[in-house]
Amino acid sequence: MTLKFSLAQAAPETVDSPCIIVGLYEDRVLTSAAARLDEATGGGIKRLVASGDITGKAGSTTLLFNLSGVTAARVLVVGLGDSKKFDAAAFHRAANESARALKGLPVASATSWLTEVDVPGRDAAWKLRTAALAADLQAYRYTATFKPKDNARAVHLESIAFAGDGQDRALVEADAIAGGVRFARELGNLPPNICNPAWIAAQAKTFADAHDGVSCEVLERDDMQALGMGSLLGVAQGSANPPKLAVLQWNGAGNGVKPYALVGKGITFDTGGISIKPSAGMEEMKFDMCGAAGVLGAFVAAVELRLPINLVCVVAAVENMPDGNSYRPSDVLTSMSGLTIEVLNTDAEGRLILCDALTYVQKFEPQVIIDAATLTGACVVALGKHASGLMTKDDELADQLLAAGNATHDRAWRLPLWDDYQGQLDSGFADVANIGGKYAGAITAGCFLARFTNGYRWAHLDVAGTAWDEGRKGLATGRPVPLLVQYLIDRSA
Known part of the structure; x- marks a missing residue:
């Protein structure tokens, strides 16, 4: 609450x-x-x-x-x-x-x-x-999977008042952003045996059903096959939990106005697939859907504020598991865009589901696309836990997102997205490889996604370092909800 x-x-x-x-x-x-x-x-x-x-x-x-x-x-x-x-x-x-x-x-x-x-x-x-x-x-307290305790302290902080006359709008905005952050945190903190792709899709549908002006469509595996989403489906094929693509729309500006688009990586658990991760710390990979949680939380807040904008939110929800049917290193996948992708590492799966989601969202002809993803450990090495990585070729969009992050203390730092790095993704067997080698891993991941957003104003937020606190008791933070909501508030003004 x-x-x-x-x-x-x-x-x-x-x-x-x-x-x-x-x-x-x-x-x-x-x-x-x-x-x-x-x-x-x-x-x-x-x-x-x-x-x-x-x-x-x-x-x-x-x-x-x-x-x-x-x-x-x-x-x-x-x-x-x-x-x-x-x-x-x-x-x-x-x-x-x-x-x-x-x-x-x-x-x-x-x-x-x-x-x-x-x-x-x-x-x-x-x-x-x-x-x-x-x-x-x-x-915030996470209680969803604890047994209720009879002797638990009954009194917790429920309300707080602040000095400040005439700041009713600020209170409304704070309440909406806080609600979006909590929505994202709760999704992130739930265990992967509960928060699987179907659960995420159900939460999106439940929210849409409860709010006028919001619609939700959930694409199933057959729908994605018909669309040619071979990259996303390649990642999903090793899991017993089928993939979902949840598509939320808010029509706050009326017909004929191009929407803003948010796209989120929703890997509900990431084992690394055949390129399996070390066991130490793997429990934190339930947080690999925090990009999806973040864009959903931002959508929730924007709707609660009834922002006068059109907004599309696309969440690719998939589980990455090792199995006899899993995709393999050296597989070549065909993305929805038609580009073929050589898989060099099955643990670089986030970009493989995002590229199809980024292609799909273009059907709405958005004026801006922003994706959020816990994409690379390289971004954590570069920026630590304080700043999200921001990549875009659009200087104006970069400035707007950086300003929104500074205003909310949900800060980002811009990394280069120069074409100089694109050569690291060259493949001898497909149009592009899914990794670019040991150097500049966060940037080459962004360069990979850039190949699927040509002709659009697009920015990528790597929140691998900021979306959750490390350690066995670390919780999801709800970032980048404040940054994204502030950006949308600024645009609606």
């Missing part, structure tokens, strides 16, 4: 809340709300600062109880760092750390005055949305 967001009406010293949140800079400068609390307590906050009990170190949190003169039961003081260096990234960190601290408290509601803090270059709406999304991100 998404957190409920609202605007705070009372003053920080008089609001009746289980917990209120205020900021403190590292040079002991109090924010406006913290100064009001200090006055109400007769200098109590400054005394705690002077004694060292509260620090303004960036990201630090200190919980105070039952302050005299303050109505709220708890005050959470969040460190903002150096006031002279305070920026959007510092604000984002403070919002996240305060939300992380809230998650551990037995409170159902809270009120934050972080949104009153001045952030250079950012307006009130940005601050409210950023704080709200951080709160919802941290409050």
